[in-house]
Amino acid sequence: MTDQSTHKLWQFHGGLHPEPHKELSAGRASHDIPLPKKLIIPLQQHIGASAEPVVAVGDKVFKGQPVANPDGYVSAGMHAPTSGTVTEIAEHPLPHPSGLSGLCIVIEPDGEDTWWPDLPEAISNYLEANPADIRQRVREAGIVGLGGAAFPTSVKLNPPATQPVDTLIINAAECEPYITCDDRLMRERPGEIIEGIEIIQHALGIDRVMIGVEDNKPDAIRSLKHKIEELGTSQIEVITVPTIYPTGGEKQLIQILTGKEVPSHGLPSDIGVVCHNVGTAAAVYRAVAHGEPLISRIMTVTGSGVKQPQNLKVLIGTPISHLIEQAEGYTDDAERLIMGGPMMGFAMSSDAIPVIKGTNCILVARADEIEQPGTPMPCIRCGRCTAVCPASLLPQEMYWHARARNFDRIQDFNLFDCIECGCCAAVCPSHIPLVQYYRFAKTEIWSQEQEKKKADHARQRHEFRLERIERDKREKAEKLAQKKAALARKTAAKEGSGDDSKKKAIQEALERAKAKKAQSQKKPANTENLSEAQQRQIDEAEERRKADKTEQAPTEE
Ligand code: SF4
Numbered sequence: 001m002t003d004q005s006t007h008k009l010w011q012f013h014g015g016l017h018p019e020p021h022k023e024l025s026a027g028r029a030s031h032d033i034p035l036p037k038k039l040i041i042p043l044q045q046h047i048g049a050s051a052e053p054v055v056a057v058g059d060k061v062f063k064g065q066p067v068a069n070p071d072g073y074v075s076a077g078m079h080a081p082t083s084g085t086v087t088e089i090a091e092h093p094l095p096h097p098s099g100l101s102g103l104c105i106v107i108e109p110d111g112e113d114t115w116w117p118d119l120p121e122a123i124s125n126y127l128e129a130n131p132a133d134i135r136q137r138v139r140e141a142g143i144v145g146l147g148g149a150a151f152p153t154s155v156k157l158n159p160p161a162t163q164p165v166d167t168l169i170i171n172a173a174e175c176e177p178y179i180t181c182d183d184r185l186m187r188e189r190p191g192e193i194i195e196g197i198e199i200i201q202h203a204l205g206i207d208r209v210m211i212g213v214e215d216n217k218p219d220a221i222r223s224l225k226h227k228i229e230e231l232g233t234s235q236i237e238v239i240t241v242p243t244i245y246p247t248g249g250e251k252q253l254i255q256i257l258t259g260k261e262v263p264s265h266g267l268p269s270d271i272g273v274v275c276h277n278v279g280t281a282a283a284v285y286r287a288v289a290h291g292e293p294l295i296s297r298i299m300t301v302t303g304s305g306v307k308q309p310q311n312l313k314v315l316i317g318t319p320i321s322h323l324i325e326q327a328e329g330y331t332d333d334a335e336r337l338i339m340g341g342p343m344m345g346f347a348m349s350s351d352a353i354p355v356i357k358g359t360n361c362i363l364v365a366r367a368d369e370i371e372q373p374g375t376p377m378p379c380i381r382c383g384r385c386t387a388v389c390p391a392s393l394l395p396q397e398m399y400w401h402a403r404a405r406n407f408d409r410i411q412d413f414n415l416f417d418c419i420e421c422g423c424c425a426a427v428c429p430s431h432i433p434l435v436q437y438y439r440f441a442k443t444e445i446w447s448q449e450q451e452k453k454k455a456d457h458a459r460q461r462h463e464f465r466l467e468r469i470e471r472d473k474r475e476k477a478e479k480l481a482q483k484k485a486a487l488a489r490k491t492a493a494k495e496g497s498g499d500d501s502k503k504k505a506i507q508e509a510l511e512r513a514k515a516k517k518a519q520s521q522k523k524p525a526n527t528e529n530l531s532e533a534q535q536r537q538i539d540e541a542e543e544r545r546k547a548d549k550t551e552q553a554p555t556e557e
Pocket residue numbers: 378379380381382383384385386395396399424427428429430431432
């Protein structure tokens with residue numbers, strides 16, 4: 001084991017020390033809650049293609065039964081979080097900054113909470129299992145990154161062969177203020193986390209594992225270290241890192257622990273690293289060792305706007321209103337409802353929206369608790385945003401180009417390296433909602449790319465169609481020519497065979513005549529083996545016969 005005192009740490013650029021507010025919920029152990037009246041399961045909860053429903057309205061489903069299958073390699077399936085009836089497959093508002101709606105499967109629980117009898121069997125000897133089987137199990141379980149990004153985990157367990165990875169980093173930093181669900185998970189279920197890490201390690205064939213935990217979670221650090229000692233898994237290091245926001249950013253944590261920087265537009269695998277969230281490791285363990293799909297998670301419901309902040313074991317699809325009830329309801333001065341933390345979360349207009357796999361926190365804040373965005377003022381080019389940017393970007397320049405809708409130019413400033421951490425907006429004296437500008441620019445660029453892809457696709461289809469018509473024409477002409485040629489050959493053959501038969505008949509007639517003639521001149525039978533004397537006798541008799549015949553014949557005279 002290694003800790004902060006023995007492991008060299010590096011620093012990333014910028015960062016902030018916001019008020020942590022973790023004390024509100026950190027002492028509250030996670031616990032189960034009653035079933036909600038309905039569960040709303042969006043088909044798009046992850047990066048990649050939406051899942052495809054495999055149930056219909058009116059179907060009875062069991063807990064853990066697949067209700068939507070992944071549609072493609074980068075996609076994730078959904079499972080019924082409890083037993084019940086599918087009552088609706090329709091559009092519902094999604095938990096997303098855009099506030100847009102999307103297709104959801106709605107399940108009305110029957111209260112029985114009956115597990116699906118066809119759950120996949122546990123892989124008990126998982127450290128000897130084929131890595132491909134582990135990846136398949138993780139895919140079947142619909143596991144995505146639980147740190148918020150929600151990238152399908154099975155894909156991350158299968159890095160390209162051209163980019164060998166040698167380091168696994170488990171992100172347990174939980175740097176965002178207020179959120180304590182990972183802290184609780186590490187304290188309460190360290191065994192699931194460590195065994196999940198071993199499974200991931202085995203699937204990736206990696207020896208070196210580092211768990212990065214911020215130093216404001218001493219109990220979690222102790223709990224993990226104790227479990228590692230107990231299990232004797234010496235390859236896993238728990239490394240305490242300083243509390244600074246956003247240490248939990250994937251690229252930032254990698255830099256702190258390894259000193260390596262993920263290249264611009266690149267991925268951790270480009271530098272031989274794979275990073276998974278600590279909650280994801282526990283979900284992998286449950287899927288592999290127990291056959292359970294991802295149907296629930298621990299999340300924090302906190303803020304001064306709820307009466308009793310909590311950590312709850314929540315079924316995916318539970319409406320936020322149900323979670324607020326478990327936290328004993330809103331306070332009178334509750335003002336803002338945020339999904340996620342105060343830095344990276346987004347405001348929601350309704351508590352009817354469901355939680356999804358990537359939801360780690362619901363924050364209900366009083367008016368004075370989180371600084372309200374003031375009226376935006378012109379940029380004064382103070383440079384504070386640049387000083388705090390952990391991705392070493394130029395937020396002010398990106399802002400100008402986003403504002404001017406200069407989407408080509410903004411990409412020259414590495415817009416897509418922005419992790420939307422909110423540090424720049426938090427320090428901007430002009431109250432410019434910088435992150436909103438970056439999200440807007442990213443969305444516009446993506447939708448322009450989508451439009452371009454669609455147009456390219458339509459053009460390709462049109463070209464294929466023209467090509468197909470031409471090919472059909474060509475093939476028809478070729479077939480016709482072939483038919484004609486065959487017919488001509490047949491006719492010629494027919495004509496040719498007529499001449500031949502005539503010739504043959506003549507030839508046969510000639511041969512018959514010849515044979516007849518030969519027959520008439522033939523010697524009497526059985527003459528072949530006669531002796532000379534016998535032959536002379538015969539000849540003489542013949543001549544006599546001829547002479548007699550001549551004498552008897554009347555003369556012409
Ligand atoms: S912090 Fe705000 S005012 Fe200062 S340079 Fe950045 S955008 Fe402009």
